[in-house]
Amino acid sequence: MAKQSKTAGKSSSSKEQTVLNPRTTKFEFGGFPGALVLTLFLPVFTVLINKQLTPDAVFSTDPFYYLNPCRSKELWIPYLAWFAGLAVFDLILPGKSMFGTVLRDGTQLRYKINGISNSFLLILVLGMRWQITDGQMPELVFLYEHHIELNIITILFAFYLATYCYVRSFIYVNREPILALGGNSGNVVYDWFIGRELNPRVGCFDIKLFCELRPGMLLWLLINLSCLHHNFVVENNFSGVNDALVLINLLQGFYIFDGVLNEEGLLTMMDIATDGFGFMLAFGDLTFVPFTYSLQARFLSIQPNDLGPQRLALITALMALGYYIFHSSNKQKSDFKQGKLPQLKSIQTQRGTKLLCDSWWGMSQHINYFGDWLISLSWCLTTWFVTPLTYYYSIYFAVLLLHRQQRDEEKCSEKYGRDWVTYQKRVPYKIIPYVY
Template sequence: MLNPKTIHREFSGVPGALGITLGLPMVIEFFALVTNESYSIQGISLDLDAVLKQLPSGSQETIALAFDKNCWLAYLAWFGTLVALDFVLPGKHMQGVELRDGTKLNYKINGLAMSGCLLVLLASRLVQSEGYFLPELDFLYKNMLKLTVVSVIFSFILAIFVYAVSFIPLSKPNGKGTSERILSVNGNTGNYFYDWFIGRELNPRLGTWDIKLFCELRPGMLLWLLINLSCVHYQYHSSGSVSDSLILVNVLQAFYIFDGVLNEEGCLTMMDITTDGFGFMLSFGDLAWVPWAYTLQARYLALDENRLQLGRFNLSLIATLQFLGFYIFRSANLQKSLFRQGKLDHMNFESIKTQTGSKLLCDGWWGLSQHINYLGDWLIGWSWCLPTGFQTPLTYFYVLYFGTLLVHRQLRDEAKCRDKYGKYWEEYEKKVPYKIIPYVY
């Protein structure tokens, strides 16, 4: 059967999906309300009156907030320009993993050209500007709440679109000789809302253009970079200088962003691309959650009352933490990749051969924990939060959220491997008992 019926439901099914659909947009809108020129959260206290005063008081103001003409034109121009660049910029073509119909999709990998184009455009605008003032960055900073709402609404619309398209037969036969689309193994329950949320179709496309891969690394990731830069732009023009803490957050996160965009071919084997459908969860996560949740630290530090100077010693420690996390993440993934290709056979790494013929590596980095790469990723998250000091726990939201997300991913992967490898997985767990953090969890 090309599209088996989904039995297991993530997030406790419809209740969890509904909670995420309603709750997470409110979270990023809350972030916008407590990190702006009108109000900034301090410590653990929250001035609810000050927050509520920023919200629209009637239907007219609500419509103005959600459907501001300039903000919608700006966002659509941003999204549309990136789509156009994705088509016209040069790149190499690669095949993804084999699908259930025996075919492989072609992908255009042009992250280097896309990043270079954006940097050249920013540099040229800066050269043309008077006093390093860029109206685009000023507009972005001053309309963060409206743009947050716009990106949320757009992610809803996109999720509805790909869900509706998933019911339209293919114009050309698939690898099985039918017009049936390949659905996600997670999004074929028959429940309309849940399938819309989790993603019904595995790889929604318009012609050869892959919507999921584009959204994974383009609009949200690069908007994250621009929002951070708008915070630097605001602080410089409001006070005449930029704090070292804000510069550090920008540098560390820019490194992470460009590393992701430039290594987009690695996404072709990630669970997001190979397993998960593209529904509201990924649409919202890519287009709204990433740019508006991951910029919380920069937006907080940009405000005068939160300005923080770290000094060279603290800067060095935090930067070292990021590069330690990055080293663990990259070297562990590289080691597993080389092992799978047979390029580490001369090192005689300990492994367990399974009934499928594949091997479970339980040596080197992967002898320390089952997901040692997750530990590296989590350490990177800490390096983004520490520059904010200890003025409020709000700026540490990311490490709490991301830690929870990593544990959820680990549990999903564990369930899949236990089902796939059976007794061999049990043997593997005895040799590598820790899930993420060696000697802790």
């Protein structure tokens, strides 16, 4: 009898887990073939576009050099120290505790939000190194000279990290972890690419949130600074600096610190709330962000472009407009969800929630995406029209935002049903008011 009761308990638990972690039936990026193509294409693309924009960059073409840490330890040791150091600081630096969104099992994960203390520490360290080295900053020189080689190291590290997270999603003690709805297909390559586990953690250390804002975003900042340092110190011996290179550092530096300082906003975003952590996010966070978002600075360090006062003002104004739309619309939605703006028009749904359709959110369904895209365009304009390659980012970002909008629309259509149809009639434009 005891044996039968135990078996019945297992059967009941199995049914609960099937409901909690249903099999993935809808595939993105064309399923397995698309995931395989992107896994092979995107890493090669990041290396080739950086090589194209900086033809004088030197790097080894022997893949076994990078795969063997003993041979390439001068690259692996600094990067691992960077990643591990940031992880330690993320754990020990002070910050506030916040809960994430409610998960499918009714629980909420606790997150430590300490972007302010992390940012302050980085600025302090950079300032001290500038003083100690009399502006020579050997770390920035190393980063600049080994730019493409470090690009390759981050690709391999993203591969290893994604593999670790995939394997550990099958290893558990008490109960199966919550899996991403999109990464539980049973196909090894596809699930590894999309991400099988929703929130992989080592103790209280959340791998996904950490990778979203720390090693990649801050490395992007350092790459930009290395380009500025190369132009100001190495090329001009402290005697002059290119205005376009200064501007891209200021614009992107502001954007990076704004993102890190407002990291709590990530807790409700798609990357954290619904996507698993696989190669797609690992590569995107650790490689794609630092080594393609910095293309404008990298190009300008090789081919300086003097913009002049009028162009500087135009680009700055475009960035300011984009940021204003992005920031104010996001704040408005956040305030509305907290009940601070009851006067705004909304649609009461059968689920008991409200769909905001007034002010910024009466102009388009994703007006914040439009602001974010204007920001991306302002960055590309710092290279003016010298080369079309630096405009890849704005084009890529437009495609990314369109993909996210379509994913969100599909999810909301299933979630709200007829209420979503009513909402679309009230707010017909998807991203750009009166255009799309």
